[in-house]
Amino acid sequence: MQAIALYITQTIALIRKEMLALLKDPSSRALLLAPALMQTLLFGYGATYDLTYAPFSVLDQSRGATSTELLARIEATGIFARVATLDNASQIAGQIDSGDSLLVVVFPPDFESRLAAQTEAPMQVILDGRNSATSSAAASQIAAIVGAYNQSLGATSPISILRRAWFNPNYESRWNLMPAMIASLSMLQTLMLAALSVAREREQGTFDQLLVTPLTPSQILIGKALPSIIIGLVQSTIIFLVILFWFQIPMAGSVWLLYFGLVTFTIAAVGIGLSISAVSLTMQQAMLYTFMLIMPLMLLSGLLTPVRNMPAILQIATYVNPLRFGIDTVRRVYLEGATFADVATNFIPLLAVAAVTLPLSAWLFRNRLS
Known part of the structure; x- marks a missing residue:
């Protein structure tokens, strides 16, 4: 028993010595505390998969009440921020290539007339596929908004979404x-x-x-x-x-x-x-x-x-x-x-x-x- 007690006492003394050596050295204390605190804050704020900000551009060639209402609903989410209103299709590439816009929403000229004729009215969403996770999340958000609006219109006037991801067509x-x-x-x-x-x-x-x-x-x-x-x-x-x-x-x-x-x-x-x-x-x-x-x-x-x-x-x-x-x-x-x-x-x-x-x-x- 005395040998066991001595063994335990010596081990505790060594543990105490090592803890004191670590805690008394200012540089050691910093290395023990600073990395954990800094990395926890970085993970909490920086490593987030939530879609909190999605800049987008609009090419509205129909300029009707429905497209205006849909765009208002998209911007009302607080996630999508319109950064540009385009005049023609040739401006789309510059917005996506530069990364200024995560997506471009396009309403064709016959969008309102198709809805009035109670036929399917497609709207196009062009996404930046270089970050597949973010573009997929943005596409899902847009689909949910359009789906809710479709329900308010009724089944006779459906709006469909045509999605296209640039630089990563399959969202891989x-x-x-x-x-x-x-x-x-x-x-x-x-x-x-x-x-x-x-x-x-x-x-x-x-x-x-x-x-x-x-x-x-x-x-x-x-x-x-x-x-x-x-x-x-x-x-x-x-x-x-x-x-x-x-x-x-x-x-x-x-x-x-x-x-x-x-x-x-x-x-x-x-x-x-x-x-x-x-x-x-x-x-x-x-x-x-x-x-x-x-x-x-x-x-x-x-x-x-x-x-x-x-x-x-x-x-x-x-x-x-x-x-x-x-x-x-x-x-x-x-x-x-x-x-x-x-x-x-x-x-x-x-x-x-x-x-x-x-x-x-x-x-x-x-x-x-x-």
Whole structure:
């Protein structure tokens, strides 16, 4: 019994010692509390599948009382916000391609006359299929509104909906998710490699030797960044080939533009990873900081839920997230066939992140670690 009691006492003492070591260290307390709090808030506000905001455009060629009433019912939901009233069908493509409108509601010229003749009156709903979950939810909402209005009219005057999803005609979630993997999966490995590169040498004691060599900070930066960039692009290529040939998701855009976007995105991601590595004194710290950062980057990227559905403060925060613009560029080039002019604005925040993080890394190499 004495041996068992001693065993228990010693174990409790060790547990107490470890708890005190964790709780007395300010950095440990922050790592215990901050990630859980931050990720819970992000999941609660950012990772929502509810359709809370759906911008739409209208092409009303009938200009009758029924179409006006239907549009009033759609806008009265508080979910659908009309952002444009179109004059002709040629304007539809610009609204969907740019992402300004999630859907376009079209009433043909004979819509009112068909209802008056008690024949089926079709209305068209054109949806942006690049985010299949959101477009499907919006289509269901429109169908419910039209169904309720049909009941109020009676069975003699039915209104039917003709739906068409651009860039993803069958609403396949794989078409929305898989192209985004080209950027997101490669970023996980790229960020980790870059974050561990300097911390590994610091822990092994070889980085101090590197600092006394004739190499300049810029040379050290390039030497650390380029391998991670190359590995990231190789991984993106593997994912791209699997999506294209195994899953047979057709690519509509330019391969060269896709890779130009991936190179820019990877450089920005490596800049973040090198900054983490320069601040971290050990590999364990670098891994903890990286894991803390990866989850918010994923949640605020638009990978699973649209950025437009997030609260305004989180939408602003996404501008410093290179993954948001990397995913958007890949999706638009791959599925939509977007040109450089269509995605040029995505390169501005990517270049801005790289322009801040890479010089910051070089400064940290020279001042913090020397």
